[in-house]
Amino acid sequence: MTSHQVTKTQCPYCGVGCGLEAVPTPAGDWKIRGDREHPSSLGMVCVKGATIMESVSQDRLLYPMFRENLEQPFRRISWEQALQEITIRIQDLQDTPDAMAMYGSGQFLTEDYYVAQKLIKGYLRTNNFDANSRLCMSSAVSGYIQSFGSDGPPCCYEDLDQCDLAFLVGTNTAECHPILFNRLKKRHRFGSPLKIIVVDPRKTQTAEAADLYLGIQPGSDIDLFNGIAHLLLRWGEIDAPFIEDCTQGFAQYAALLSSYEPETVAQRCGISPEDLIQAAKLWQGSQKILSLWSMGLNQSSEGTAKISSLINLHLMTGQIGKPGMGPFSLTGQPNAMGGREAGGLSHLLPGYRSVKNPQHRAEVEQAWGLPSGSISPQPGLTATEMISALEAGSLQLFWIAATNPLVSLPDLERVKKALRKSPFTIYQEAYYPTETAEYAHLLLPACQWSEKTGVMTNSERRVTLCQQFQDPPGETRPDWDIFAEVGRRLGFVEPFQFQSSADVYAEFAALTENRPCDHSGLSHALLAEQGPQQWPYPKDQTQDKILDPARLYTDLRFPTVDGRARFIPYHSRGLAEPADPQYPLVLTTGRVYGHWHTQTRTGRVEKITKMHPQPFIEIHPHDAEKLALQNGDPVQVSSARGQAYFPAKITRAIAPGTVFVPMHWGSLWAESAECNALTHDISCPVSGQPELKACAVALSKAESFPPKLEIEKIVPEEVLDVSVSV
Structure with a gap:
């Protein structure tokens, strides 16, 4: 069903979520341009988005492929054979559901995520679903929940235009989120009062634009945040009414700060006391402070502590809930936010629910038509725990989809050895070859961006409908459709009888009603007609009562038991693996x-x-x-x-x-x-x-570089062999 009109969609790369338009050309192909009507990017696009069409047709996995063991070559099989193999394998393990696990991706559409949760956590009765967002944004999730009572960035991109201090820490925004950084840099260049502080062990392109660059030692972020807070407290630069009326735990936090004298902090961070004091004075002299962070804080053995420590700074100065201010996590992947909303981590359920919460489990069980007690109260395996389970032999079926863990997971040699022990690995992917395909038994060809319709949520909680405009090549299928077909073949016909991704989204949106990430007023049809929308977007909105979802917590009430935000005091533990004489x-x-x-x-x-x-x-x-x-x-x-x-x-x-x-x-x-x-x-x-x-x-x-090894592609004879039986 190839479209012949201009089609609006979202870039499938980073979490900025830039709007794109696919424009048909006279030659019969497609040209990509920025969507000037998309409120998140206003027509801007970086090199990745601009060149996306050059990769879509390259090296595609077009048919299901199978092999009995990893030493054999892949051979083409039918979808019927592939689905039969999966069904039999799962049926053999249904009495031990925790012997199965799925590892997904922020490249999923929300519909893909949702059907996977319904299958794995609901009908297969294991919470062993995790995603590469575990490597990306899970510390941001935990930090927001600890401090505010719920996940979700409270800010929006308009705050980049209104802040007078941008505090960028652990983010090379200029290279990793360039469209957002250009928005800041444009204001900075033309003489606005905007000041920029950049905190990073590297003097990146982002740091080159800073008014103050703090090249701190890796792992000293909490010391820096507490050191700035110590000075602000000493100078009386706190929002006492906000602290009194809207927060809890300030006394304990203030007591912790007493040990963060400037000289001590500067020594720990590897910066001068003067630079530390200047950072605190910039914070002191600013009315609207926007902090932005990414992997530099999240990817840490104390990632949650770092984020809560940064949020503490906002709470003590009342810098939240108003234009131009707040703690803003820059999402790494295009739909990591949508994955969080759909329950796409091993401790989550759809609608920002927790598997540990009995009421949350009951709500989802009722919506899915499951008997009480069907959903396990125990969080499932995280990404790295899945590797440990493969090593121990307790994981018998490992299903990987839309990600490439044989490059992205830590301690790769260990990961490779663990995957070689896997009794059965399914790899659902759009491309071949990839590094992970080398460790799979069954390859399932998936549609990718441009070939299926669904939604993604970007870093400012804006939901965009990404519409299909190309026919899927070969025998590729949408991820959600593959999961639903497996569910039906396992006997769960009615729960997985989705006719379209719009049906999937409608079921998901209904399950978010009255939850913090409320999509219940949204649909594919509304998004197609009205364009991208931010959540919360409840279904009871009317023309005379439309919620402004641009910012969260504008009433300074938080989704905690008492409505107050939490100060969470932390001392830094430092790096999990500091330098030593052997590894200096x-x-x-x-x-x-x-x-x-x-x-x-x-x-x-x-x-x-x-x-x-x-x-x-x-x-x-x-x-x-x-x-x-x-x-x-x-x-x-x-x-x-x-x-x-x-x-x-x-x-x-x-x-x-x-x-x-x-x-x-x-x-x-x-x-x-x-x-x-x-x-x-x-x-x-x-x-x-x-x-x-x-x-x-x-x-x-070294004397020389190792020679590059070539990974062979599937040879034509194997691709054309359709007679193999599984």
Whole structure:
């Protein structure tokens, strides 16, 4: 059902959620341009969104493929055979449901997420569904819940236009969320009173634009936040009426701050006391403060503590609930927010519900037509716990969809060994080859963006309908449709009798009624007619009583038992794996402007690969001199878990004692250049998010780079063999 009209959609890359338009050309293909009517991006688009069509048809997985063991080549089978194999495998495990797990993705549409939750958590009776958002935003989720009583960024993109201080910490916004950063930079350049503070161990492109750059030591964020708060409290710069009327726990927080003298904090952070005082004075002198963060805070063994400590600063100064202010998590993936709303982490249920809450479970059981007690009260396995379960042999069926964990998960050598032990791994993906396909038994070809219709929610809680405008190639199917078909074949015919993704969304939206992330007034038809909308969007809205959802907590009441926000005092524990004599440097990881995650799409776009042709390691000249390294020299990087090789990039943009490697290169794109061969999986005890931003490493000059290994594609004879029986 290819469209021949201009089709509105959303970019499938980062969480900014830029609006795009697909425009048919006389040649019969499609041109992509920014949607000027989309309120989140106003027609702007970065290189990834602009080139998206170049990757859509490249290296597609077109048919189900199967092999009995990982040593055999894949052979093409029918969907009937593939579904029969899945059904039999699941039926064999239905008496031990926790022997099954699914690992999904922020690349899912909300409809994909929702049907997966209904199947796995509802009808298969296990909470073992997690997503790569666990590696991305789960600490933000936990921080918001701890401090406010509910998940959900309280701010909106208009706040970028109204703040007078932008406090950017742990985010290279210029490269990772460029459309948002350009909005800030435009104001900054033309002489507005806006000031920008950037906190990052690297002097990134974002930091280049800052009025004050704080190049803190990795892991010292909480010290910095508490140090600023100590000075504000000393100077009397607190919002006492707000604290009294709207919060709880300030006395304990104030007591903790007493030990954060400027000299002590500056030493811990590796900055000067003068810079710390300047940061506090900028906070003191600003009326509207917007803090923005991303992976630099979330990907930490104390990620939740970092976020709650930053929120504490907003609470003590009353910087929330009004235009231009608030703590704003910048989502990493296009629909990580939608996944949270649909219950797409192992401790969640749809509508911002918790599996631990008896009332929440009962509400979902009733909506799904399940007997009482069907949903387990125990949180399921997180992403890294799934790897441990494979090692232990307790996980017998592992279903991976729309993500590439054999590049993105920490401690990759361990992950590879665990996947080789998996009795049966299903991999549902749009592309082949990928690094993860090498470890799968059954490949299921999925539709991707442009080939199916559904919604995504961006970082400002704005829901966009992404409409199909291309026919699915080969035998690809939408993710939600695959999950629903499996449900029907398992005997749950009526609960999974969805005729369209609009039907799926309608059921999901009804389940969010009167919940913080209320979609109940939304539908595919309304979004198609009226354009993107922010939640909450309750169904009882009328023309004379329309809720303004741009900002949360405008009445300064919070979804806690007593309606008050919580001060959560934390001391920093520091890095889970600090440098030591054997591994004297700290490795941090991140993105580059053009690439996306593990290059499944962007690695197939010529313009982007020319822009970023190879990985690298940033090293300060002081550290490079010790090893007699020059730019481009091969560097062997070792940790307690593995090793990798990168060309040296010697720069003063990285602090001495710290090195940086981009996270995009897996074995498909470069040999032995996987940053996650080095990282550890020590995780935040609250959010379960691993500390991907810091591990201890040692460097040495290598003789040469390892030769790149080619991953063979499926040969035509195997693709055409339809006679194989499973």
